[in-house]
Amino acid sequence: MSTFTFPVETTDILKPLDPDQFRTQAHLVVDFLADYYSNIEKYTVCSQVEPGFLTETMPDSPPFQPQPLESILQDVQEHIIPGITHWQSPAFFAYFQSNGSTTNFLAEMLLTGFNTVGFSWLASPAATELKIVVMEWLLKLLQLPKSFSFSSDGGGVIHGSTCESFICTLVAARQKKLNEIETQNLVVYCSDQTHFSLQKSTQIVGISPDNVRAIPTTKSMNFQLCPDALLMAIEDDVRAGLVPFYLCLTVGTTPTTAVDPIGVLCEVAKKFNMWCHVDATYAGSACICPEFRHFLDGIEGANSFSFNPHKWLLTSLDCCCLWVKDRSEFTKGLATDPELLKNKASESKQVVDYKDWQIALSRRFRTMKLWMVMKSYGVSGLREFIRRHVKMAKYFETLLLRDKRFEVVVPRNFATVCFRIAPLGESSDEEDVNRLTKRLLESVNGTGKVYVTHAVVENIYVIRVAIGATLIEEKHVNMLWDMVQKHANALLAS
Numbered sequence: 001m002s003t004f005t006f007p008v009e010t011t012d013i014l015k016p017l018d019p020d021q022f023r024t025q026a027h028l029v030v031d032f033l034a035d036y037y038s039n040i041e042k043y044t045v046c047s048q049v050e051p052g053f054l055t056e057t058m059p060d061s062p063p064f065q066p067q068p069l070e071s072i073l074q075d076v077q078e079h080i081i082p083g084i085t086h087w088q089s090p091a092f093f094a095y096f097q098s099n100g101s102t103t104n105f106l107a108e109m110l111l112t113g114f115n116t117v118g119f120s121w122l123a124s125p126a127a128t129e130l131k132i133v134v135m136e137w138l139l140k141l142l143q144l145p146k147s148f149s150f151s152s153d154g155g156g157v158i159h160g161s162t163c164e165s166f167i168c169t170l171v172a173a174r175q176k177k178l179n180e181i182e183t184q185n186l187v188v189y190c191s192d193q194t195h196f197s198l199q200k201s202t203q204i205v206g207i208s209p210d211n212v213r214a215i216p217t218t219k220s221m222n223f224q225l226c227p228d229a230l231l232m233a234i235e236d237d238v239r240a241g242l243v244p245f246y247l248c249l250t251v252g253t254t255p256t257t258a259v260d261p262i263g264v265l266c267e268v269a270k271k272f273n274m275w276c277h278v279d280a281t282y283a284g285s286a287c288i289c290p291e292f293r294h295f296l297d298g299i300e301g302a303n304s305f306s307f308n309p310h311k312w313l314l315t316s317l318d319c320c321c322l323w324v325k326d327r328s329e330f331t332k333g334l335a336t337d338p339e340l341l342k343n344k345a346s347e348s349k350q351v352v353d354y355k356d357w358q359i360a361l362s363r364r365f366r367t368m369k370l371w372m373v374m375k376s377y378g379v380s381g382l383r384e385f386i387r388r389h390v391k392m393a394k395y396f397e398t399l400l401l402r403d404k405r406f407e408v409v410v411p412r413n414f415a416t417v418c419f420r421i422a423p424l425g426e427s428s429d430e431e432d433v434n435r436l437t438k439r440l441l442e443s444v445n446g447t448g449k450v451y452v453t454h455a456v457v458e459n460i461y462v463i464r465v466a467i468g469a470t471l472i473e474e475k476h477v478n479m480l481w482d483m484v485q486k487h488a489n490a491l492l493a494s
C-alpha cells in the first residue's frame, strides 16, 4: 500500500542538524506519520510476515553513498511497515496497549532535539528539576501518601520499564536486609499472577529461582494473593532458616487485572521486616480517577510503588514512574561517586543526581513527555480518556454477559475483559472448552482486522480484550463483537 507521495529529491544530505534541512526533513516525517495514522485501519493489525522477511531481503552491508530521506521513507513504507504490528491501531486489543498521543510525539521531538544526558543535576538542571515537579504532580493526582514525596524522606524517578524498577528496588531491599543480617538465603514472594519480569529481575540481581515463591491464586478468589497463603509460605521458609526480604504485590495483574489487597499484605510484610513493592504497571493510570483510587488503599504500608504512563496515559514507551518511601535507603545500593562527575552542586547535597536512582548512568529527558501530556490534556482530559475506555470495556462485558455462548471468566476491574466459550454445564470437558476458545482467538486474529491475545489462569484459557487504544471508538468494539459472534457460531456449529 503506498499512500505517501514523495516530493522532489533532496541533494544536500550531509548536514546533520543544519536548521533549514532539519525543518524540511522533519516536515516530511510528520507528513509521513500523519498519512500513516490516516490509513492505520487499512493495515493488518498483527503483522503476518514470516521470520527472516527482512534479514533475508535487506542488503548485507550499509550503503556507501548517503541516501536521501525520501528514499529512506520509501523503504520504511515498502519494507518496514509490513513487518510492524500496529499497536496504535484502534483495533489493537492485545496485551496491554501502549497508547501514544500527538503531544507525546511533540515532546519526543523536543527531548530528542535537546538530546541532553541528565545523569546529574548539573548535567541538565531542568531535566532533574522538571522530573521532581512532575513526580510530585503525579503523587498528588494518585493521592499517594506524603511519605513518598520529596518533601518528606521519599521521592520519585522515571525509569524505562517496570523491570528496571524491580531490579532497583530488589537491590535496595537486599542491601537493607544485609545491613541487618548476614545471609545468602534471601527469599522473594509474589503470586503466580505476578508479571514474569519480576522473575527476570531476580535472575539479573542473582537471586536463585529456588528462592522465589510464586504463591498460587485461585479463580474463586479472583486471582488475588491470599494473605494467609503468603503468611504460611513465609513461616515455612523462616522455619527452614531462610530470610524473607521482598514482597511484590500487583494492582492490575497482566492475565486478568486482579488486584492484590495491599493493606493487609503490607501488614504481613511488615511483620517480617520485608520490603514491599506495589506494581501497578497497567492499572496505575486508572487510579488518577477518584472512582478507581480505592484500588491503592493501603499503599502507605508499601516501600515503593510504580506504574507505567506508557501503558495508558497518552505517553509512549518508555516511561515508568517509581516512588520510594526512603530515598537514602533506595539509592545506597545504586550510588557511585566518580571523580569525573564531581561538582559543587552534588557535593552540596542540595540536589538530586538521578544517576543514583537507576541502573544506567545516562538518562533521556523523558519527563518532557509526561509534563507536556499533563499540561496539554489536563487532569480532566486524562480522566476522560481513561473513563472512555472503561465505558467501552463495560459495554463489551455486558454484551458477553447477555450471551449464553460466552462466559466472562473474572469480573472486570478496569478496561480489560477476560472471556471464554461457555462450558456446557458440569459435564463439559474443560480441555475441550480451552481448545474451542483458543480456536476462536486464532480465527478472529486470522482476519487481520483485529488483534486479541490470551492468558491461561488455573488451567482456563481466556481471551483478553484490552480496550485502551488512543484511536478506539465504540464502532471498533462493535466490530470485534460481531467478529467474535460470527466466528464462535461457525466453531460451535462444526
Ligand SMILES: Cc1ncc(COP(=O)(O)O)c(C=O)c1O
Pocket: 096, 160, 161, 162, 163, 164, 195, 197, 250, 252, 253, 254, 279, 280, 281, 282, 308, 320
Ligand atoms: C503488571 C505488569 N507488571 C510488569 C510488566 C512489565 O513491564 P515492563 O515491560 O515495563 O518491564 C507488565 C507488562 O505488561 C505488567 O502488565
